[in-house]
Amino acid sequence: MAALVDDLSQARMTLETARSGLLAETYRDMAAVEALWRGIESDPGVLGTPYQRFDWVSAFLAGAFAGDDGRQREALRIIVLRDAAGPVRLILPVICRRERGTMVARVVGGSHANFHMPLFASREAAALRGEDVVEALRKAGADAGIDAFVLGYQPRFWDGAANPLAARSEPAASDAYGLSLGPDAEATIRRIFSADARKKLRVKEKKLVEAVGPVAFRVASTPDEVSAFLEAFYRQKATRFAALGIVDPYGSQSVRRFLAQGIDAQGIASVSAGRAIEICALVGERDGRVYATFAGAVDAVRYSGMMTSFDQDPALARFSPGEILLRHLVGYQAGQGRRGFDLGVGEARYKASICDETIELREVSIPVSARGWAVTAHAVAWGRIKRRIKRNPRLMRLLRPLRRKVSGVLSDPS
Known part of the structure; x- marks a missing residue:
């Protein structure tokens, strides 16, 4: 595992730690982090959802990219946050796509994943301050050419632990049960x-x-x-x-x-x-x-x-x-x-x-660049519209016929 950490040919490491002491590594190759990832998810103290398991993410990528490794590497970013002493705190796999000329990162799985929470190495890791996690992600995003993170379906709490990413967020249109x-x-x-x-x-x-x-x-x-x-x-x-x-x-x-x-x-x-x-x-x-x-x-x-x-x-x-x-x-x-x-x-x-x-769900939007601010503002506004519609039975009844004619009217425009 030490060799994996030292192999900087597989990762671009941010040279500057966040004020919190978190250090970000960004990978584009699932194989490069497989041993690390599987080791964390097999630890009894891990805090995560089934949708951030290595095998689930690998399966989704296999379907989305059909063996096109070049296209997958262009889109995939696996962000690993460590503390200053070296231990991994969390893993967040995202897919990056250009949307209206802006590079936007969303959690792997999209609507097929009910929960988009990062994989936290432990409950202690999940106790990180939300501001520190956001700051570290911003630094990782800037290093990886990401303009904005749009991270939906974030559980506010998971297995009794608070999700630090949900600290500053918007309520999702729907919750889970x-x-x-x-x-x-x-x-x-x-x-x-x-x-x-x-x-x-x-x-x-x-x-x-x-x-x-x-x-x-x-x-x-x-x-x-x-x-x-x-x-x-x-x-x-x-x-x-x-x-x-x-x-x-x-x-x-x-x-x-x-x-x-x-x-x-x-x-x-x-x-x-x-x-x-x-x-x-x-x-x-x-x-x-x-x-x-x-x-x-x-x-x-x-x-x-x-x-x-x-x-x-x-x-x-x-x-x-x-x-x-x-x-x-x-x-x-x-x-x-x-x-x-x-x-x-x-x-x-x-x-x-x-x-x-x-299971209360939140939506997290993190601007990284100036262009990213417009994307996150749009995501927040669209989320509020969806929430208002989905949580108002009268509006849902009125829009149901339109939804049948135009599939995806209540889905993200991307």
């Missing part, structure tokens, strides 16, 4: 699902079985299962988006490469080991038909829901296969020893029905 898992899977299900909800789901599952035959909850553990579950997901989502008149974001080949890589990042040796993303399904035992799917980013202690789908056939949808699958999924994740479970950003009835925690 989660719950704590217990060591006993059945006890966790009883706590999360009321007696009435459990009874209704048992009745629906029984009626589904009567209609189609035995069904089973399965987490993909073979390449064939991964392929079958993903194909079902793509088919079900395409049907859903077509009905809404919205462009299907999962039709993109880059997104499909990313998901395939993330689910099978290390080759499937076991159900969960070595994966960045897990996908599960409610499957017919007789014919293998997939009635619902759910996929999420994972680390040792958390499952973070990324996407879900269900069969749009009205004769089957009335049995709520997605809700049946969700009940099984919660029990399975508790049984795997994970402590946290979340259903990602945005409001939905199925989230409210089981989640008892609101």
Whole structure:
């Protein structure tokens, strides 16, 4: 690892430390920081989300750049902040793109990552002053040719620790929703699902079985299962988006490469080991038909829901296969020893029905250069507009027909 730190051919190190004593290194090559990154994320004291795992970020880049290493190196910046004594405090991977002539850095993953928090080496590292982290990022940005950082989806708190980047920020348009898992899977299900909800789901599952035959909850553990579950997901989502008149974001080949890589990042040796993303399904035992799917980013202690789908056939949808699958999924994740479970950003009835925690999200905009000030001002203004719309049910109802005609009306203009 010492050799990695000393290899300045792989990094441009800022020559001047921030007043806080933080020193920034900026890398463009994932391989150059792999050992360092994996060492930090495997430490029991690490504080981070599944979306900043090395394997998750690698999978996203593999999808976005399709093996074009030159283009990836042009866009990728991996910022490592150390204290003056040398220990790493945080890692922040960003993608840089020119927007209206200005170089803007955003966290790797975009809207596919529910949380954009840096990977903190420890809780002590997360206790850094927000001003010191921002100052160090500004210095790193100036050295790397970045005009502005636009860092959305920053949890205000994570696993009980404050996120220093959220100290001076704007509320996000939407929050995320989660719950704590217990060591006993059945006890966790009883706590999360009321007696009435459990009874209704048992009745629906029984009626589904009567209609189609035995069904089973399965987490993909073979390449064939991964392929079958993903194909079902793509088919079900395409049907859903077509009905809404919205462009299907999962039709993109880059997104499909990313998901395939993330689910099978290390080759499937076991159900969960070595994966960045897990996908599960409610499957017919007789014919293998997939009635619902759910996929999420994972680390040792958390499952973070990324996407879900269900069969749009009205004769089957009335049995709520997605809700049946969700009940099984919660029990399975508790049984795997994970402590946290979340259903990602945005409001939905199925989230409210089981989640008892609101994960407050913030948006952080950091200007680096004079040109960057205009970008961050625009990001703040646009964020306030989105927040006003999304948190006003009347405005949402009025804009829903327009959103169906113009996909992405509530998304970032970039």
